[in-house]
Amino acid sequence: MPQLVPWEGGLDKTRPSEGGCDSRQGGGGAAHHPGRRQGFRPGSHSSRGCSHPVGSGVPQGRRDRTGGHALSLPACPGWAAACHRFRPCQTMPVEEFVAGWISGALGLVLGHPFDTVKVRLQTQTTYRGIIDCMVKTYRHESLLGFFKGMSFPIASIAVVNSVLFGVYSNTLLALTATSHQERWAQPPSYTQVFIAGCTGGFVQVYCLAPFDLIKVRLQNQTEPRARPGSPPPRYRGPVHCAASICQEEGPRGLFRGAWALTLRDTPTLGIYFVTYEWLCRQSTPDGQNPSSATVLVAGGFAGITSWAVATPLDVIKSRMQMAGPKHRVYRGVLDCMARSAQQEGLGVFFRGLTINSARAFPVNAVTFLSYEYLLRWWG
Numbered sequence: 001m002p003q004l005v006p007w008e009g010g011l012d013k014t015r016p017s018e019g020g021c022d023s024r025q026g027g028g029g030a031a032h033h034p035g036r037r038q039g040f041r042p043g044s045h046s047s048r049g050c051s052h053p054v055g056s057g058v059p060q061g062r063r064d065r066t067g068g069h070a071l072s073l074p075a076c077p078g079w080a081a082a083c084h085r086f087r088p089c090q091t092m093p094v095e096e097f098v099a100g101w102i103s104g105a106l107g108l109v110l111g112h113p114f115d116t117v118k119v120r121l122q123t124q125t126t127y128r129g130i131i132d133c134m135v136k137t138y139r140h141e142s143l144l145g146f147f148k149g150m151s152f153p154i155a156s157i158a159v160v161n162s163v164l165f166g167v168y169s170n171t172l173l174a175l176t177a178t179s180h181q182e183r184w185a186q187p188p189s190y191t192q193v194f195i196a197g198c199t200g201g202f203v204q205v206y207c208l209a210p211f212d213l214i215k216v217r218l219q220n221q222t223e224p225r226a227r228p229g230s231p232p233p234r235y236r237g238p239v240h241c242a243a244s245i246c247q248e249e250g251p252r253g254l255f256r257g258a259w260a261l262t263l264r265d266t267p268t269l270g271i272y273f274v275t276y277e278w279l280c281r282q283s284t285p286d287g288q289n290p291s292s293a294t295v296l297v298a299g300g301f302a303g304i305t306s307w308a309v310a311t312p313l314d315v316i317k318s319r320m321q322m323a324g325p326k327h328r329v330y331r332g333v334l335d336c337m338a339r340s341a342q343q344e345g346l347g348v349f350f351r352g353l354t355i356n357s358a359r360a361f362p363v364n365a366v367t368f369l370s371y372e373y374l375l376r377w378w379g
């Protein structure tokens with residue numbers, strides 16, 4: 001495995017003037033990462049991009065991490081030809097997508113058992129606390145119980161992650177009017193990062209909403225799997241769940257709770273990116289880029305901070321998602337908030353906070369680190 005070394009500031013800044021291509025450079029267009037500056041380079045070689053002038057026609061091979069040409073892929077494929085004239089090649093969008101998918105999926109698998117306990121604590125009143133919920137889930141449903149509803153989020157994380165990072169990056173580009181290269185030298189203000197994060201959060205909600213609804217419905221099924229004689233669960237799986245919701249509630253039913261999700265995610269994803277950016281800048285000397293340890297810690301705390309702020313609306317969102325047309329208990333977000341507080345006290349808004357925070361650190365540390373790492377590795 002390549003060794004992760006601290007990001008090195010200023011590397012490759014000469015490439016644009018060479019007119020050549022460095023597909024590893026820059027934030028990768030749509031899915032440019034907030035914390036990505038220059039380096040985070042696997043290995044220690046310093047020249048992997050092509051150094052041939054534009055139009056020289058010299059076939060290029062992508063070098064491996066030891067500096068050799070391990071892959072004989074053209075460094076600047078046809079689709080990227082247009083970028084030659086004005087700027088170096090950006091990271092291939094498909095790589096950004098796959099990196100977003102894998103990093104999101106890694107974080108997701110790690111965090112899903114915590115998520116199941118959280119959703120159950122938030123929507124059911126039969127558990128006395130985290131440990132009680134874990135013990136009952138394990139006894140009743142075995143380890144599999146903790147992984148209910150996981151296949152759909154894994155599939156959705158590809159779309160959700162690339163939409164989130166893509167919209168974030170492009171909003172930042174529109175706000176700062178600086179190219180990715182210039183952005184390293186002139187970092188965006190925290191206000192700009194916040195606005196871009198909120199915009200990314202707002203847009204990704206509409207990809208996330210149906211997947212999240214199905215996840216919550218499946219996680220709330222407490223029937224043990226395949227016991228002979230036991231009643232079958234209401235939903236047999238994600239596809240059956242989606243089909244049943246469409247049938248019983250109409251296609252709009254798939255967006256149940258979407259408004260609460262929008263209120264939850266829009267400001268808190270702004271906070272997420274600002275926290276990550278702030279922590280990286282605080283622990284990194286001027287002119288250098290954050291180390292992998294800094295990325296891990298900043299990613300972890302960005303997750304905890306944003307989830308801490310998001311928890312009250314997360315409770316409301318989960319409750320609204322669980323209400324079907326036959327059991328429509330709430331008239332809207334405010335009604336759900338008022339009735340939950342009346343019946344269960346203000347503490348209801350913090351239900352799941354501990355487990356959310358415990359989950360958030362590893363999930364987001366792994367997500368940020370693997371995302372950065374994969375892009376550099378493939379670059």
Ligand SMILES: C[N+](C)(C)CCCC[C@H](N)C(=O)O
Pocket residue numbers: 264265268269272303306307310360363364
């Ligand atoms: C904005 N909000 C706090 C809701 C989520 C922010 C972190 C998202 C991450 N994929 C995770 O699952 O932890």
